[in-house]
Amino acid sequence: MLKGKINIAIVHNQLLFAEALQFLLSEYDFINKVNIYTDAAYFMQSSKEDYDIVLCDVLLKSGDAFDFFQIHKKRGSKAKIIFLTAVTENAAIKYAIRNGASGYLSPAASFLELVDAVITVYNKDVYIEESLRHSFLKSSGKEEKGLFALSPREKEVIRQICGGKTIKESAHHLNLRESTVQTYYKTIRKKLNLRRTADLIAFSIKNGLYQPGIRA
Secondary structure, eight states: OOSSSSEEEOOOHHHHHHHHHHHHTTTTTTEEEEEESSHHHHHHOOOOOOOSEEOOEEEEEEHHHHHHHHHHHHHOOOEEEEEEOOOOOHHHHHHHHHTTTEEEEETTOOOOHHHHHHHHTTTTTTEEEEHHHHHHHHHHHHHHHHHOOHHHHHHHHHHHHEEEEEEEHHHHHHHHHHHHHHHHHHHHHHTTOOHHHHHHHHHHHHTTTTTTTOOO
């Protein structure tokens, strides 16, 4: 379920590819606007729009997209980044996710899978292309596997707890029973092999599940 309409920026070298995505995405009622930037530096300088999602290639004219992504976050942007790129090595995917990217797809993905990724990421979850996912998880450590074992609801509970809310306050905010949230909390710690709330907060910040200062 979506709250509001989605604003998207496409930062990609290939204009024809970007325009095709813009045309197709604009057909959906839940998408408000889709703007194109063929250069990351120009996007950084000229864009004052408040985007929800940025679809970005890894290989950009103005340099490394990972550097652009870090600068973009440091400037206070709340936009979620989905990398849409032919660079599909597990190391690149791992680096992107560990540094806060919310999605990773290749041009081989179908358009419908891209739409699914946009909706998933907008709803504060992480999406990796299905054809890349198995290989990525197989090569990943316990942290990545634990991260992808979490359900969207468990991630909501994490954001509440990390934001300082008690189990009771979290239950009220999420419109759940207190016992249900307590069960979620125990399951989360078991999946992530974490004993203390402090450890959960550290893990969540490191893996982009929680950003201090942003209200859950």
